[in-house]
Amino acid sequence: MKKLVGDRLPEISPELAKLLAGSLDFVGVNHYTTVYARNDRMRIRKFLLQDASSDSAVITTSSREGKAIGEKAASSWLHIVPWGIRKLAVYLKDHYGNPPIFITENGMTDTAFKSRSKARLYKMYVLDQSNPAHLDQIVSTSIYVFSWLMRQYMM
Numbered sequence: 750m751k752k753l754v755g756d757r758l759p760e761i762s763p764e765l766a767k768l769l770a771g772s773l774d775f776v777g778v779n780h781y782t783t784v785y786a787r788n789d790r791m792r793i794r795k796f797l798l799q800d801a802s803s804d805s806a807v808i809t810t811s812s813r814e815g816k817a818i819g820e821k822a823a824s825s826w827l828h829i830v831p832w833g834i835r836k837l838a839v840y841l842k843d844h845y846g847n848p849p850i851f852i853t854e855n856g857m858t859d860t861a862f863k864s865r866s867k868a869r870l871y872k873m874y875v876l877d878q879s880n881p882a883h884l885d886q887i888v889s890t891s892i893y894v895f896s897w898l899m900r901q902y903m904m
Contacts, residue, residue: 754804776841778789779805779854780783782826783818784809822857829857835885850887 751758761769777834786807788796794803811818811828821831 753806768819771846773845773848775849775851776845777851777853778837780834780837780852781831781854781856782811782828783836784811784828785813785818823856827857838887839885842885847887 786809788810789803789806789864792806794808795806797803809824817828818833821828821829834855840851841848
């Protein structure tokens with residue numbers, strides 16, 4: 750990481766590292782889609798972009814061998830991938846001591862308010878979230894749905 754980020758990476762003393770280890774109360778996640786990722790070994794994105802978004806040295810794509818990762822929503826970057834949120838929850842459990850997980854934003858875009866497609870999306874995501882708690886022994890998960898309709902009233 751030091752090689753990728755350089756002096757923008759803050760110094761953390763051994764004492765602070767001890768204080769931070771295991772100090773999570775919960776994890777909050779905004780989750781809209783899932784993508785495939787691979788190591789950018791040649792640092793192509795870093796060479797082209799030279800910004801913080803390329804620090805991860807990862808190239809992402811929403812398709813593999815010409816097949817999309819999930820059903821496409823109205824936004825070009827958004828695919829409906831319920832299994833992705835489950836994999837994320839399992840990863841957080843395995844790597845961060847099983848903290849409570851709150852999905853603080855989740856949703857999809859469409860060209861018009863289509864309650865059936867949104868209802869189907871939330872059913873898929875909620876069903877995929879109800880299984881991990883039992884099958885994968887995840888402490889707890891909550892989903893707060895983000896609504897573009899609600900956003901219009903917030904502006």
